[in-house]
Amino acid sequence: MRVIAIDGPAGSGKSTVGRGLADRLGLTYLDTGAMYRAVAFAAIRGGVDPTDSEPIGEVARSIELSLDGGRVVVDGSDATIEIRGPEVSRAVSLVAANPEVREELRTRQRLWAAEHGGGVIEGRDIGSVVFPDAVLKVYLTADPAERARRRADEMSELEYERVAADLARRDALDQGRDDSPLVEPDGAVTVDTTAMTVDEVLELLVRLVEERS
Ligand code: DC
Numbered sequence: 001m002r003v004i005a006i007d008g009p010a011g012s013g014k015s016t017v018g019r020g021l022a023d024r025l026g027l028t029y030l031d032t033g034a035m036y037r038a039v040a041f042a043a044i045r046g047g048v049d050p051t052d053s054e055p056i057g058e059v060a061r062s063i064e065l066s067l068d069g070g071r072v073v074v075d076g077s078d079a080t081i082e083i084r085g086p087e088v089s090r091a092v093s094l095v096a097a098n099p100e101v102r103e104e105l106r107t108r109q110r111l112w113a114a115e116h117g118g119g120v121i122e123g124r125d126i127g128s129v130v131f132p133d134a135v136l137k138v139y140l141t142a143d144p145a146e147r148a149r150r151r152a153d154e155m156s157e158l159e160y161e162r163v164a165a166d167l168a169r170r171d172a173l174d175q176g177r178d179d180s181p182l183v184e185p186d187g188a189v190t191v192d193t194t195a196m197t198v199d200e201v202l203e204l205l206v207r208l209v210e211e212r213s
Contacts, residue, residue, distance in 0.1 A: 001113060001114065001117055001118040002027065002117070002118035002119075002135050002213075003113055003118045003119065003121055003126075003131045003133075003134040003135060004021065004025070004027070004118075004119075004120045004121070004134060004135060004136045004138070004205075004209060005121055005122075005126035005127035005130075005131050005134040005136070005137045005138065005185070005188075006018050006021075006120065006121070006122040006123075006126065006127075006138045006140060007122070007123060007124055007125065007126050007127050007128065007137070007138070007139050007140070007182065007184075007185060007188070008124075008138075008139055008140035008141050008182075009141065009147065009167070009170075009171050009174065009175075009182060010147065010151065010167055010170055010171070011142065011146075011147025011148065011150045011151045011167060012140040012141050012142045012147060012193060013140050013142065013150075013193045013198065013201065014122040014123075014140055015031060015122065016198055017138075017140060017193075017198065017201050017202065017205070018031065018120050018121075018122040019120075020198060020202045021120050021202060021205050021206070021209075022119065022120040024202060024206055025120070025206070025209060027116075027118060027119045027120050028116045028119040028120075029119060029120045029121075029122075030067065030109065030112055030113075030116075030119050030120070030121045030122070031067070031122055031123075032105065032109055032121060032122065032123035032124075032126065032130075033092075033122070033123055033124075034067060034072050034083060035065065035067070035105050035108065035109070036092050036095055036096045036101070036105065037072075037083035037084070037088050037089075037092050038063065038065050038072055038074045038079060038083055039056070039059055039060045039063065039095050039101055039105070040083075040088045040091040040092040040094075040095040041074055041079050041082055041083050041088050042059050042063045042074050042075065043055075043056055043059045043091070043095060044087060044088065044091060046059060050091040050094040050095050051094055053098055053100065054100070056095055056098050056100070056101055057098060057100025057101055057104070060098075060100065060101040060104040060105060061100075061104050063075055064076065065108070067112075089166065089170075093169075093170050093173035093174060094173075096124075096173075096174070096177075097173065097177040097178075097179065098179075099178075099179045102125075102179050102180055106129070106130050109121065109123075109126075109130050110130065110131075113131065118135075121134075124174055124180070124181075124182040125180035125181075125182070126185075127139070127185030127187075127188050128180065128183055128185035128186070129180045132185070132186075135209065135212050135213070136189070136205070136208055136209050136212055137185045137187055137188035137189065138188060138189055138190075138191060138205060138208075139184040139185065139188040139189070139190045139191070140190075140191050140193055140201075141190060141191070141192050141193070142192060142193045142194040143194045144164070144167065144168065144171070145164070146194045147167055148160060148163045148164035148167050151163045151167060152164075189208060191204065191205075
């Protein structure tokens with residue numbers, strides 16, 4: 001099983017790079033942030049408070065979740081758009097700090113990799129906790145101002161200042177939580193994408209994978 005783990009803060013380029021790398025290597029791609037967002041979405045829809053530890057754990061264990069073909073389907077409803085909305089984005093760091101949720105999603109991520117013969121898997125704890133034996137562990141990063149600019153471009157209705165504040169808040173929550181905080185995993189290659197094009201990052205990573213194969 002060949003797993004390539006990509007971790008890093010929001011806006012560091014994980015999704016674009018992860019998808020591109022999976023394409024180039026002929027592997028499947030898994031966005032684990034979408035799984036945490038799907039749990040937050042299901043909780044909001046079910047009227048469960050995101051800070052309510054046990055009921056949120058139950059939501060994570062009971063949802064039917066499919067991430068095939070770039071669509072995120074939660075209990076039969078397509079939530080691809082809603083999981084990126086402001087309501088889910090506000091709640092998701094709280095949901096992701098819940099150890100019961102993390103335990104359940106870790107299990108699902110390992111199952112997914114076993115079923116797909118590995119893949120390019122991105123998140124916050126992939127190289128550090130979920131797949132410490134990954135063939136290649138990448139920690140992608142970029143200047144906070146550049147990360148906010150990228151996100152603001154993606155969501156034109158949200159002004160830059162608000163996006164920057166939201167990113168800073170989420171970075172602090174993701175890095176400060178007790179269970180699987182965002183860290184540079186042991187043995188990871190750190191790539192600062194601030195001044196790099198997507199193609200430059202992809203070329204570097206393809207070369208690193210080839211060296212290790
Ligand atoms: O990558 P993203 O912004 O879609 O992630 C959404 C949230 O989920 C973010 O607050 C970090 C969290 N997350 C996590 O804790 N562990 C992961 N493996 C992936 C995402």
